[in-house]
Amino acid sequence: MADQYARTGEDKRPHEIPAIRWEEPPEGPVLVLLDQTRLPAEEVELVCTDAPALVEAIRSLAVRGAPLLGIAGAYGVALAAARGYDVDDAANALAEARPTAVNLAVGVRRAQAAHRAALAKGGGAGQAAAAALAAARALHREDAEAxxxxxxxxxxxxxxxxxxxxxxxxxxxxxxxxxxxxxxxxxxxxxxxxxxxxxxxxxxxxxxxxxxxxxxxxxxxxxxxxxxxxxxxxxxxxxxxxxxxxxxxxxxxxxxxxxxxxxxxxxxxxxxxxxxxxxxxxxxxxxxxxxxxxxxxxxxxxxxxxxxxxxxxxxxxxxxxxxxxxxxxxxxxxxxxxxxxxxxxxxxxxxxxxxxxxxxxxxxxxxxxxxxxxxxxxxx
The missing domain is CATH 3.40.50.10470 (Translation initiation factor eif-2b; domain 2)
Incomplete structure (x- = not known):
C-alpha cells in the first residue's frame, strides 16, 4: 500500500530532500520516496508499506535511476521482511520490476542474501529482517561514497x-x-x-x-x-x-x-x-x-x-x-x-x-x- 503527502517548505536544497528514506513510525516500518513524477511542480512523498506498492512506484518511475533502484530494491526486501510478508516472493517481484537496470536486481539479491544468511545461522524472523535492513543501509551508504x-x-x-x-x-x-x-x-x-x-x-x-x-x-x-x-x-x-x-x-x-x-x-x-x-x-x-x-x-x-x-x-x-x-x-x-x-x-x-x-x-x-x-x- 502507498500513500502520498506533500512536503512543506519552499527553499530546501536537494540534499535536504532525500530521494528515499526508511522510517519506523508506530504503525510499522515504511519506505518513503520523493515522487519524481510530480516534480518540479510539487514535492510530494510516496509512502510504501509493502513490496507491491514499491514495485508500482518503480514501474511508474516515481522512483528511478540505476543506483537508486538498487537501494530501493534492497529496502523493499527489508520492508517485506519487517512486515512479515514472503521475502522471496517480494524479492522476485522487485527484481523483475524493470529489466534493463541491473542495479535493481543487485540490490534486491544483496538484501535477500543477508536475510537468508541470518535465517541459516538460526536467527529468528526479527534478526533476519534486521540483517536485510542492515544490508540495504550499507548499500545506501556505499552508493553515497561511490x-x-x-x-x-x-x-x-x-x-x-x-x-x-x-x-x-x-x-x-x-x-x-x-x-x-x-x-x-x-x-x-x-x-x-x-x-x-x-x-x-x-x-x-x-x-x-x-x-x-x-x-x-x-x-x-x-x-x-x-x-x-x-x-x-x-x-x-x-x-x-x-x-x-x-x-x-x-x-x-x-x-x-x-x-x-x-x-x-x-x-x-x-x-x-x-x-x-x-x-x-x-x-x-x-x-x-x-x-x-x-x-x-x-x-x-x-x-x-x-x-x-x-x-x-x-x-x-x-x-x-x-x-x-x-x-x-x-x-x-x-x-x-x-x-x-x-x-x-x-x-x-x-x-x-x-x-x-x-x-x-x-x-x-x-x-x-x-x-x-x-x-x-x-x-x-
Missing part, C-alpha cells in the same frame, strides 16, 4: 581532456541526487566542476518522452545555482555543429562485459554526434552497473514502455483527457515505438568513470580488471 569518488575521478578526467576549464557539458536524462544515495553520477561530475569554478554551461537535453531532463535535471541544476540551458533532444546536432559542446556526460543502467552501455533512449545518437564532432563521450556509473553476465550490447534486454508515453504528454497540474492520464498529441489509435533505453557500442565511448577509477579506452579486458579490482577492495 558518488563522491565518481565526481572526483570524473572532474580529474575532464580537466585532463579539457585543460583550462570553462567546461560546456551536455547531459541526457537525469543523473543527480534524485537517482543516488549521494549527489549522483554524471550530474555529480558536472556539479563538482561547477563548485570548482570550471563549469561554463550545462546543456540539458529535455529527454523525451517523459522529460526527465526538463523536469528533473533542470530542477537540480537550478537548486545548485548552476548555469544551465535546456534544449530539445533534436537540437543537440546544431549545438555540436556550432562548437558549443566540450564533453557529453551520461549515466548508465547497464554496462555489458564488452563495454556496451545501455542508457536512456537518445544516448546513442549523442554518442554518434560526439564521435563525428571529436567531442569526448563519457559514461559515469558505479561498478555495480557493470554486468559481467551480459556479454555484449545485443544481449541487453531493453525495456519497452507504454505507447501513451509518446502519444500523450503528461504535465503536472494540467487537466488530462488521454487514456494514459495525459494530454493527447497524436490521433487516437496511433501506434508508438517507445524503448526506454538504447545501447551505445564501446567504440563510441571515450571513457567509463566509476568509483574505482576510469576505463579508457573501453575494452572488455579493462572492464574485467576494474571489476576484479573492485572485488579486491570490497573484500579487503
Amino acid at each position: 558518488s563522491a569518488r565518481m565526481a572526483e575521478h570524473g572532474l580529474a578526467l575532464l580537466d585532463e581532456l579539457l585543460p583550462g576549464g570553462g567546461h560546456r557539458i551536455l547531459t541526457h536524462c537525469n543523473t543527480g541526487s534524485l537517482v543516488s544515495g549521494g549527489e549522483g553520477t554524471a550530474f555529480a561530475v558536472a556539479l563538482a566542476a561547477h563548485r570548482a569554478g570550471r563549469l561554463r554551461r550545462l546543456w540539458v537535453d529535455e529527454t523525451r518522452p517523459l522529460f526527465q531532463g526538463a523536469r528533473l535535471t533542470a530542477y537540480e541544476a537550478a537548486r545548485n545555482d548552476m548555469a544551465h540551458t535546456l534544449l530539445t533532444d533534436n537540437a543537440a546536432g546544431s549545438l555540436f555543429a556550432a562548437g558549443e559542446v566540450d564533453a557529453v556526460l551520461i549515466g548508465a543502467d547497464r554496462i555489458a562485459a564488452d563495454g556496451s552501455v545501455a542508457n536512456k533512449v537518445g544516448s546513442y545518437p549523442l554518442a554518434v554526434l560526439a564521435r563525428y564532432h571529436h567531442v569526448p563521450f563519457i559514461v559515469v556509473a558505479p561498478v555495480t552497473t557493470v554486468d559481467p553476465q551480459t556479454p555484449d550490447g545485443a544481449s541487453i534486454e531493453v525495456e519497452q514502455r507504454p505507447a501513451y508515453e509518446v502519444t500523450e504528454v503528461s504535465v503536472p497540474q494540467v487537466p488530462v483527457t488521454g487514456a494514459g492520464g495525459g494530454v493527447p498529441v497524436a490521433p487516437l489509435g496511433t501506434q508508438a515505438y517507445n524503448p526506454a533505453f538504447d545501447v551505445t557500442p564501446p567504440e563510441l565511448v571515450t571513457a567509463i568513470v566509476t568509483e574505482e577509477g576510469v576505463v579508457s579506452p573501453v575494452t572488455a579486458e579493462g572492464l574485467a580488471e576494474l571489476c576484479a579490482r573492485s572485488r579486491r577492495v570490497t573484500i579487503g
Whole structure:
C-alpha cells in the first residue's frame, strides 16, 4: 500500500530532500520516496508499506535511476521482511520490476542474501529482517561514497581532456541526487566542476518522452545555482555543429562485459554526434552497473514502455483527457515505438568513470580488471 503527502517548505536544497528514506513510525516500518513524477511542480512523498506498492512506484518511475533502484530494491526486501510478508516472493517481484537496470536486481539479491544468511545461522524472523535492513543501509551508504569518488575521478578526467576549464557539458536524462544515495553520477561530475569554478554551461537535453531532463535535471541544476540551458533532444546536432559542446556526460543502467552501455533512449545518437564532432563521450556509473553476465550490447534486454508515453504528454497540474492520464498529441489509435533505453557500442565511448577509477579506452579486458579490482577492495 502507498500513500502520498506533500512536503512543506519552499527553499530546501536537494540534499535536504532525500530521494528515499526508511522510517519506523508506530504503525510499522515504511519506505518513503520523493515522487519524481510530480516534480518540479510539487514535492510530494510516496509512502510504501509493502513490496507491491514499491514495485508500482518503480514501474511508474516515481522512483528511478540505476543506483537508486538498487537501494530501493534492497529496502523493499527489508520492508517485506519487517512486515512479515514472503521475502522471496517480494524479492522476485522487485527484481523483475524493470529489466534493463541491473542495479535493481543487485540490490534486491544483496538484501535477500543477508536475510537468508541470518535465517541459516538460526536467527529468528526479527534478526533476519534486521540483517536485510542492515544490508540495504550499507548499500545506501556505499552508493553515497561511490558518488563522491565518481565526481572526483570524473572532474580529474575532464580537466585532463579539457585543460583550462570553462567546461560546456551536455547531459541526457537525469543523473543527480534524485537517482543516488549521494549527489549522483554524471550530474555529480558536472556539479563538482561547477563548485570548482570550471563549469561554463550545462546543456540539458529535455529527454523525451517523459522529460526527465526538463523536469528533473533542470530542477537540480537550478537548486545548485548552476548555469544551465535546456534544449530539445533534436537540437543537440546544431549545438555540436556550432562548437558549443566540450564533453557529453551520461549515466548508465547497464554496462555489458564488452563495454556496451545501455542508457536512456537518445544516448546513442549523442554518442554518434560526439564521435563525428571529436567531442569526448563519457559514461559515469558505479561498478555495480557493470554486468559481467551480459556479454555484449545485443544481449541487453531493453525495456519497452507504454505507447501513451509518446502519444500523450503528461504535465503536472494540467487537466488530462488521454487514456494514459495525459494530454493527447497524436490521433487516437496511433501506434508508438517507445524503448526506454538504447545501447551505445564501446567504440563510441571515450571513457567509463566509476568509483574505482576510469576505463579508457573501453575494452572488455579493462572492464574485467576494474571489476576484479573492485572485488579486491570490497573484500579487503
